[in-house]
Amino acid sequence: MEKILEVKDLTVKIGEKNVLTSINLAAYKGRVLGIIGESGSGKTMLCHAIMQTLPSLAQVTQGEVLYQQENLFNVSATKLRAYRGRHLSMILQNPSTAFDRIKTIESHFRETLKAHFKLTKKEMRQIALDAMNKVHLPDPEQLLHYYPFQLSGGMLQRVMIALSLAIQASLYIADEPTTALDTINQKQVLTLFDRIRLETEAAMILVTHDLGVIAELADDVAVMYQGEIIEQTNVFDFFDAPQHPYTKKLLQARILG
């Protein structure tokens, strides 16, 4: 298995409080790592630490985030920006915040592609159309002229995924990507992630509250509790042989629920 990203012994504080304590995890090519845990357990902070977008109050007191062997805490801001747009892709819970409301969908594709590749307008247009077709957006030609506010949340989520596909990101970090969507769109987005993982062999980190999402997509699971990973295992052992009392409780709650 090819390791794309590794977090080593990472501790992050806000004030006196450890929001992340000694986190160790890895994301592998073609595999989905599901991160599950209750509200406030540090899942979003971990995504921010990986993307190097921690709030300014947060202080990294120890540890590393290694992308292809390079510690992201030590790379220059320019290189980091290039990595972020090109290799590490964050799929947000609320897609509307990721778009500029005064720019068309085509402008978003152009800006993203221009930042990383030398392409003609025609080539960029074709890449955008191909990516939108892959995520089953209806009438991509027409959509290129639309503004973000003219699209539904589910469609915007798919445009965001299409943007990551267009640049061929090698790691997708999705923080509760389906929470804001209705059931039909949730299902479509999950199916899409599964296809992307198979077709592109990208690594994925998928943060969720939802055990159903874990069951459907994850290959490996990390359980977070109060800023720590308390259990990390493959998805089969997670459901069939949970070790930690908190994990057992989490699974029990689902059976009862």
Ligand SMILES: Nc1ncnc2c1ncn2[C@@H]1O[C@H](COP(=O)(O)OP(=O)(O)OP(=O)(O)O)[C@@H](O)[C@H]1O
């Ligand atoms: N800007 C901030 N300033 C201070 N503390 C923060 C800030 N953002 C988050 N925290 C704290 O960091 C801890 C981890 O929060 P985080 O948002 O990562 O949890 P989470 O597991 O993603 O929760 P949720 O599932 O509700 O999104 C929490 O105790 C939270 O109160």
